[in-house]
Amino acid sequence: MNDLKKSTPSTKLYLEIVEKLRQMIESDGLVSGDKIPSERELSERLHVGRSSIREALRALELLGLIETRRGEGTFIRDYQDHNLIQLLGTFFLQDPKVKQDLAETKEYLETNCIQIVISSATEQELQHFLNWATEQAFSDDDFFTKLVALNSNYLMARIWTIVNSYARAANQVNEAIEYDSYIRFVHLMIERNTNQAISHYLKNIRKISNDE
Amino acid sequence: MNDLKKSTPSTKLYLEIVEKLRQMIESDGLVSGDKIPSERELSERLHVGRSSIREALRALELLGLIETRRGEGTFIRDYQDHNLIQLLGTFFLQDPKVKQDLAETKEYLETNCIQIVISSATEQELQHFLNWATEQAFSDDDFFTKLVALNSNYLMARIWTIVNSYARAANQVNEAIEYDSYIRFVHLMIERNTNQAISHYLKNIRKISNDE
DNA sequence: TTTATTAAGTGGTCTGACCACATTAGGCTT
DNA sequence: AAGCCTAATGTGGTCAGACCACTTAATAAA
Structure with a gap:
C-alpha cells in the first residue's frame, strides 16, 4: 500500500522518494541530528532499488537537508547553504x-x-x-x-x-x-x-x- | 590518466564527476541544447560505474544544468528555474x-x-x-x-x-x-x-x- | 512512395556483490 | 576487575550486469 508506482512514472522515481522521505521525517518528528533509516532498510520499506534511494539521498544532500557519514549512517541536518552554492559557483x-x-x-x-x-x-x-x-x-x-x-x-x-x-x-x-x-x-x-x-x-x- | 582516483575519496566521487563534466562541457564548448555523451559512454571514459555517473547527473539536473529525456539522451540546459527550488519548497x-x-x-x-x-x-x-x-x-x-x-x-x-x-x-x-x-x-x-x-x-x- | 516493423541506442530501475569505514560485543591478557 | 585486542555487524560508497520503457532511425512490406 505504501508502494511507489512503477508504471510510466509521471515524475521521476527519485523525486517521489524525496517526497516520501519528507513525509517520513515529518510524521516521525525527526529533527536536526537525528538518524534516518539505512539505505537498505529504506529500499525494503519503499519497495524500490537501493540505487534509486541513493539518487534521492544525493538530492537531499545537495540541498543540505541531510548528511551522510560512511560507516555510520544518514542524518538530518539543519538545511543551509553549502554544496549547492559552491557547485553552482564553480559553474x-x-x-x-x-x-x-x-x-x-x-x-x-x-x-x-x-x-x-x-x-x-x-x-x-x-x-x-x-x-x-x-x-x-x-x-x-x-x-x-x-x-x-x-x-x-x-x-x-x-x-x-x-x-x-x-x-x-x-x-x-x-x-x-x-x-x-x-x-x-x-x-x-x-x-x-x-x-x-x-x-x-x-x-x-x-x-x-x-x-x- | 584521466581516471578518477579510487583510494580514500577525499571528496565524494560524484562530486569529482561533476567537476569532470564541467571541464568536459567547457572544453568542448557545449552550449544550451547540446547533447552530452550517454551515461554508458561516460562510465567507460571516466572509468567509474554508471550509478556514480547517474548520481552526478542527478546533481546537475537538480541544479537545472542538464535535462534528461528517456530514450533520447542528456542535454545541456540554460540554467534557470530548477526543480531544486520546487523541492526545497515542498520542505x-x-x-x-x-x-x-x-x-x-x-x-x-x-x-x-x-x-x-x-x-x-x-x-x-x-x-x-x-x-x-x-x-x-x-x-x-x-x-x-x-x-x-x-x-x-x-x-x-x-x-x-x-x-x-x-x-x-x-x-x-x-x-x-x-x-x-x-x-x-x-x-x-x-x-x-x-x-x-x-x-x-x-x-x-x-x-x-x-x-x- | 508510404506505411509497418524491426533494431539499436538511451535513460530508468533493480539486484547482488565487493570495498572502506565506524561501532559494538566478546574474549583475552594483565 | 580493568584494560586491550579482535571478530562481527551495520553502514555508506561503488561497481557490474541485467531488464524495462521509450525514442529514433534503419529496414522491410504494402
Whole structure:
C-alpha cells in the first residue's frame, strides 16, 4: 500500500522518494541530528532499488537537508547553504552580467530588510544591535548578517542569505570602512526614519548614487 | 590518466564527476541544447560505474544544468528555474510563518522590479507592455510575470519567479480587479515617475496602507 | 512512395556483490 | 576487575550486469 508506482512514472522515481522521505521525517518528528533509516532498510520499506534511494539521498544532500557519514549512517541536518552554492559557483558564476546582477540584487534585498526592520523591530532589539556595533570591530558582512537576522520576515532573510552566499563565492565582499557610518545608520533606524536610513545606506555605506 | 582516483575519496566521487563534466562541457564548448555523451559512454571514459555517473547527473539536473529525456539522451540546459527550488519548497513551505511572509516578500520584490524597470527599460518595451495590457484580459499573475520579465536583472527576476511559484502553491493569488488601475500604473512607469508608480502599486493594486 | 516493423541506442530501475569505514560485543591478557 | 585486542555487524560508497520503457532511425512490406 505504501508502494511507489512503477508504471510510466509521471515524475521521476527519485523525486517521489524525496517526497516520501519528507513525509517520513515529518510524521516521525525527526529533527536536526537525528538518524534516518539505512539505505537498505529504506529500499525494503519503499519497495524500490537501493540505487534509486541513493539518487534521492544525493538530492537531499545537495540541498543540505541531510548528511551522510560512511560507516555510520544518514542524518538530518539543519538545511543551509553549502554544496549547492559552491557547485553552482564553480559553474556559471563567471558570467560578468550575473556578478553585476548579484550586487544590485543584494542591495535591493538589504533595502527591503532595512524597511522591515525599521517597521517591526523592537526598541530593545535595535538598542542591542547598536551596542553590538559599538563594542567591537565587524565586517560589512557581519553587520548585515546581524541586521537581516533582526528582520521579522524569515523568507526574506533566507533569500538574502543565499544571495549573499553567491556574492561571497564571487568574491564580492564589501569592506567596512568607516564605522561611524554604520553607527549613524543604526541611529537612523532607531529613530524610525526610513527614508533617511535608506538614503544613508545607499550613499554612505554602498556609495551608490541615489537615483537607481 | 584521466581516471578518477579510487583510494580514500577525499571528496565524494560524484562530486569529482561533476567537476569532470564541467571541464568536459567547457572544453568542448557545449552550449544550451547540446547533447552530452550517454551515461554508458561516460562510465567507460571516466572509468567509474554508471550509478556514480547517474548520481552526478542527478546533481546537475537538480541544479537545472542538464535535462534528461528517456530514450533520447542528456542535454545541456540554460540554467534557470530548477526543480531544486520546487523541492526545497515542498520542505519548508510547511512552516505557516513562511506562508505569512510570502505575500510581504513578493510585494517587496515587485517593488524592486518596478524600480529597476522604470530606470532601465526602454520606451519601446514599456509601450509594448502597455499595448499588451490594453488589448486583452489578464490576471494579476500574468501582469507581473510580464513586468518582471522586462526587468534587466535576471537574478531578481528568478527570485521573484520562485517566490511567486511559492505563493501560487500556497493559493495566494492576487485577483486583477480593475484593469484601469493596471493601465494607469503602466502610464506612471512610462512617465518614469518612480515614487508615484510604487505608491500607486501599493495603494491601488495591492491595497496596502502606505506606511509599511 | 508510404506505411509497418524491426533494431539499436538511451535513460530508468533493480539486484547482488565487493570495498572502506565506524561501532559494538566478546574474549583475552594483565 | 580493568584494560586491550579482535571478530562481527551495520553502514555508506561503488561497481557490474541485467531488464524495462521509450525514442529514433534503419529496414522491410504494402
